[in-house]
Amino acid sequence: MIRTDVIRALLALLAMLAMPISAQDAMPPAPYAYNQLEDPAQEAEAAELMATLRCLKCQSQSIADSDAPMAGDMRHQVRSRILAGESPEDIRAWLIARYGDYVSYNPTISASTWPLFAIPVLLILIVAAVLLRRLGKRRSDTGEAA
């Protein structure tokens, strides 16, 4: 008897805990969160952009990959802005103006990102220099032997 009461009370407590979490999804998603644009060309533009925008709530996913409600709202922004005639790069710039470079998976050269682009070039140059020196040496060695 007492045990069923305890279980009932526990269940009631769990139900209360679950309530605010389930409510996050109680609102219908934004119109263009899960609906594609009618024009396939526009939808393709939107899809390409969405795959390169970071979900802010689930930071290792793009908004195209995420089911977080906020990612849905970001997809709605992207699609409705494309529909209104904005270019994908304008929309990216709009988001970067609000969240910084972090929101974009498409890195641009800036004061903080230039080493990303410079280091590979530098490494290739070093390797090329080493190779040239070694090959050049070998050629002169064989030249002497002949």
Place this chain on the structure above:
Amino acid sequence: MRSRLMLWVPLALFAFFAGVAGYMLTQEKNQFVESAMIGQPLPEFALKPAFAGLPGAARSDLLGGKPRLLNIWASWCLPCIAEAPQLEALKAQGVEIVGIAIRDRPEDVANFLARYGNPYTRIGADDISEVQLAIGSSGVPETFVIDAAGVIRYQHIGDIREEHVPLLLAELEKAK
């Protein structure tokens, strides 16, 4: 002799990278995405009331006279419950707080305010996070200081704890 030493270079490089990686693992990751809109004018918006008890919120409601707080919250957000007493304390200090409720139902908003108190003068309903995205907010709760000219002056990410109340009061003073 020189080539002997050179043999150790790859191992030394590996140890260096392993060391850097190990060190970074012990560093706490900053999960917060800060708004890049600090110092920028608040974007234009007009939101319908989040429930029948209070008017909705528009950009013009945050202009003129004094700095105000713009609180991004939701009834489904647990840290928002923890934050409620601090918002009450700020209200008691004469701070005007305008709320924006994210993806929230009117009955849930009314319930939340009945249970945890109502520090707001207005609450706008942002059903598709459009204002949240426009001001560079990436979650709930977040609190922005908006000066009388409508410029975003400060962003507080996460729930306001007791120790943050004087901080926000100082930021409001600075925004005057």
